[in-house]
Amino acid sequence: MTADVSIRNATKVFGAFRALDDVSLDIAAGEFIVLLGPSGCGKTTLLSILGGFIEPTSGTVSIGGHDMTHVSPAKRPTTTMFQDYALFPHMCLRDNVGFGLRMRGMGKAERYEKAFSLLDLVGLRASSAKKPHELSGGQRQRVALARALAVDPDVLLLDEPLGALDLKLRRQMQDELKAIQKRVGTTFVHVTHDQEEAMAIADRIVVMNKGRIEDVGTPASIYMRPRSLFSAGFMGEANFLPAKVRGTAANEAEVETALGRVALPASAFVAGLAATGRDVTLCIRPEHFRNGNTDVPTVSLGRGRITGSAFFGTHHRCHVAADGTSLTAHLPQTDNPQIGAELDLRLKADSIVVLQDGAGVVE
Numbered sequence: 001m002t003a004d005v006s007i008r009n010a011t012k013v014f015g016a017f018r019a020l021d022d023v024s025l026d027i028a029a030g031e032f033i034v035l036l037g038p039s040g041c042g043k044t045t046l047l048s049i050l051g052g053f054i055e056p057t058s059g060t061v062s063i064g065g066h067d068m069t070h071v072s073p074a075k076r077p078t079t080t081m082f083q084d085y086a087l088f089p090h091m092c093l094r095d096n097v098g099f100g101l102r103m104r105g106m107g108k109a110e111r112y113e114k115a116f117s118l119l120d121l122v123g124l125r126a127s128s129a130k131k132p133h134e135l136s137g138g139q140r141q142r143v144a145l146a147r148a149l150a151v152d153p154d155v156l157l158l159d160e161p162l163g164a165l166d167l168k169l170r171r172q173m174q175d176e177l178k179a180i181q182k183r184v185g186t187t188f189v190h191v192t193h194d195q196e197e198a199m200a201i202a203d204r205i206v207v208m209n210k211g212r213i214e215d216v217g218t219p220a221s222i223y224m225r226p227r228s229l230f231s232a233g234f235m236g237e238a239n240f241l242p243a244k245v246r247g248t249a250a251n252e253a254e255v256e257t258a259l260g261r262v263a264l265p266a267s268a269f270v271a272g273l274a275a276t277g278r279d280v281t282l283c284i285r286p287e288h289f290r291n292g293n294t295d296v297p298t299v300s301l302g303r304g305r306i307t308g309s310a311f312f313g314t315h316h317r318c319h320v321a322a323d324g325t326s327l328t329a330h331l332p333q334t335d336n337p338q339i340g341a342e343l344d345l346r347l348k349a350d351s352i353v354v355l356q357d358g359a360g361v362v363e
């Protein structure tokens with residue numbers, strides 16, 4: 001089963017502290033949503049409000065079209081999977097997975113069949129008679145997932161479920177989690193502070209900061225067209241160049257940075273063309289700089305000098321100084337950047353994102 005979720009103007013206040021500040025979000029049935037943000041931004045609070053463990057101070061939550069705001073966790077069509085996925089140590093995997101079904105009074109034959117099919121789903125059918133201590137961390141994680149899915153939740157809530165795993169296993173489990181979610185079709189809401197994890201698994205990412213939603217979109221749209229400075233900086237690396245709009249025409253605007261003036265198309269302005277005189281910030285991903293000739297039309301921000309360079313296999317990561325501004329540029333693997341060499345800071349105009357200073361919540 002699966003269901004859509006709608007959060008309307010949810011606020012949670014602890015004493016004088018606003019952990020969640022007027023958050024609204026619509027999640028489609030069957031979507032894999034990731035709540036992403038730094039520690040303390042309110043991710044777990046939002047997840048707990050969905051699961052019913054915390055009541056919002058104001059605002060509403062509905063699941064599958066039913067108002068759930070004041071419904072207890074046990075009466076919601078949700079299951080929560082925590083990081084410390086406490087399996088029962090004395091029970092075999094089959095009984096661990098079937099536990100919730102037994103609590104619901106399901107008979108043995110049906111329960112075993114369901115437990116086996118879920119262990120099959122997570123690739124552990126052959127280990128069904130084992131006890132949790134005989135498994136690796138990743139395998140235990142899979143059992144916890146099977147157990148959470150056994151009760152057929154419409155929405156599965158996952159709070160940093162991969163947080164305890166080492167990096168390699170974590171990456172592997174991300175792929176598995178995504179594949180399993182697509183197979184079962186259940187709505188997943190997953191909390192993490194790891195932007196790579198978010199990009200690896202999400203249909204849509206919700207970027208949170210200080211109790212508010214900063215940005216919502218697919219991994220690609222948030223990376224390529226971030227809607228706030230925070231979102232741009234949290235999702236990967238970005239250069240931020242302060243600028244002022246010097247003149248606007250119908251389809252473009254001229255902006256001035258410390259490096260000079262450049263004409264940018266209206267499409268570069270995420271919140272719409274900014275007015276003349278307005279302070280803005282240009283957000284530029286390091287890999288968007290094109291050194292030398294390119295076969296696509298480009299604009300130049302000015303010239304800089306390479307002050308440092310390191311080879312990262314897929315690219316060279318260069319530090320560039322330009323008129324008192326320090327930038328990071330990724331140059332192609334095949335380049336041979338030299339310290340002290342001059343660099344034309346050239347890039348496709350539409351790879352620049354212009355954010356209005358203080359840009360916050362959009363949507």
Ligand SMILES: Nc1ncnc2c1ncn2[C@@H]1O[C@H](COP(=O)(O)OP(=O)(O)OP(=O)(O)O)[C@@H](O)[C@H]1O
Pocket residue numbers: 014017019037038039040041042043044045046193
């Ligand atoms: N019961 C509570 N009483 C007081 N403050 C709380 C309570 N629960 C959470 N907070 C505060 O609310 C803020 C948001 O907490 P929350 O757990 O939602 O953050 P988070 O984004 O999940 O962070 P983390 O990644 O560290 O878990 C934090 O500053 C936290 O200290």
